Amino acid sequence: MKLAVGIDIGGTNTVFGFVNQAGNVLYNESLKTKYFCTADTLVDTLAKKIKEKLSEQTDWELIGIGIGAPNANYYKGTIEHAPNLDWKGILPFADYFKKYFDQPIILTNDANAAAIGEMVFGSAKSEKDFLMVTLGTGLGSGFVSNGELIYGHDGFAGELGHTIIEINGRKCGCGRRGCLETYASATGLVRTAQQWVPEDPYSTLHHYNKTELSSRIIAEAAAEGDQLALKIFDFTAEKLALGLANAVAITSPKMIILYGGVTQAGDLLLKPLRKYFEETVQNIFQDKIQIVISELDDANPAILGAGALAWKGLMNTSTALSAGN
């Protein structure tokens, strides 16, 4: 059975899994990214685990490895200056993998991988113009226009999280201030909470100390009607709406698909987001653009996206080959 390996490297967790052509994840596993002091030690471990699994399952045939990672360069196979990873500089990630595998290794921005996942397996199968936004530790994005991912001249397009929405706003991991992801991400939610909780002794969030607060705890409090937690989601939605409205002015997508930890809050985020988005977006785009949460398998959209990247690479190659015959 032919299978792709999909790997998603996140600021907190690195997940990998085996993905078949129908978009099912046959096996998956998670590692703590921060446990690995260098990128190549993470790759060593991943390669070992993938090879172990392949030797156990003798009928599994590896067709390629797709990797989604922050600040990944599609053209060069590198991860460069990723603000949410501890490894700094320019890392030749694809090269690290090529030491272990002969199959194609394709690396891209984690949100680009997710966008390809939506095109190959998800709700964007028939969309030529859509925007994928991942709300995890940071905010990632993948823009699809005319049915093609926008990689940009250097492979780094799709950094919506690092558009500045507030001059002199919050300090960002990228070294600047006011980036969208400092407000609209799991980290952004927590920063808002850390700022507001001390001022509100009536909130249930007051029971947690600063370092305990997480997007999940805030979402749970909001779901139980905590007014401050609801206000934090409202504020986050307002900021995200501005970032999305600006992105829409540039590429005019038909659909915006959200995924990542923060979207587990569901309507707590989606309802105020849709309201603020319609209030904020330019009139020519009003009531035209769907904002939805990804319907890909809850546990594995990141793996599916990265796996889809490898499958799509193979499909493009075979299309090219048959066109050449």
Place this chain on the structure above:
Amino acid sequence: MKLAVGIDIGGTNTVFGFVNQAGNVLYNESLKTKYFCTADTLVDTLAKKIKEKLSEQTDWELIGIGIGAPNANYYKGTIEHAPNLDWKGILPFADYFKKYFDQPIILTNDANAAAIGEMVFGSAKSEKDFLMVTLGTGLGSGFVSNGELIYGHDGFAGELGHTIIEINGRKCGCGRRGCLETYASATGLVRTAQQWVPEDPYSTLHHYNKTELSSRIIAEAAAEGDQLALKIFDFTAEKLALGLANAVAITSPKMIILYGGVTQAGDLLLKPLRKYFEETVQNIFQDKIQIVISELDDANPAILGAGALAWKGLMNTSTALSAGN
């Protein structure tokens, strides 16, 4: 001789001309847009003038008409809710022209037309990823990715001028606040001057009353070393740099080409713009992106762009036809 007609409809002037396949403008003329109370009376006049010229020049053969206009919809051939035009609502502009001509009528956003002009005749002939920004009455933009214009799902992509760069900023013609074009455009320059001149009695701009101030007068004062005028350009460049840095984060172009009235200021704009851009853009894009002023024939880039639109339409059709044979 085969010729395309290129028409550029601007908030102040409407220009049209005959463009040959080599990118030369053989004849051009300008009309004041505001003299025409309705869009169809402007089209009547344009059609009459084009037909007159064609009957004079018996060896001229019209191959098509390309039109660049603010808020133009490429798919529908309409101009919709253009903030800088006096005609409101949805105007079936291509249909107005079809009453007079059997040739293809192609309409797009004025900046998209300019981008196509750069691809067909200008400095972006070998670029697959670039951004065209027009600094006229408003701020228009055309994004080219993977060698294709980004039209978006509805034909309205490329509205960089209506990305919000300042929350609760200046009131914009689109009904919202803080749009980039309220700062970075001829109108934006004048608004800054109108705000600052009364507070600075030493500036030579103080000799003009509010309604006399224009981007040309401000540029002339800056060229002569007027400190306030230089400060106005510096401020405009800073705002434009932020808008461009945000756009770059999304599409990562190799080149940003500026054109339009404001760019006649040359280095007065370009020098502070490049400085602020490098300071503002995310580190992964620093020192990678060229910002240049269009090198297309000074008088006629808008006509060339619109003409290129008609020529490109014809080329695509003939490519499609020969591919089909």
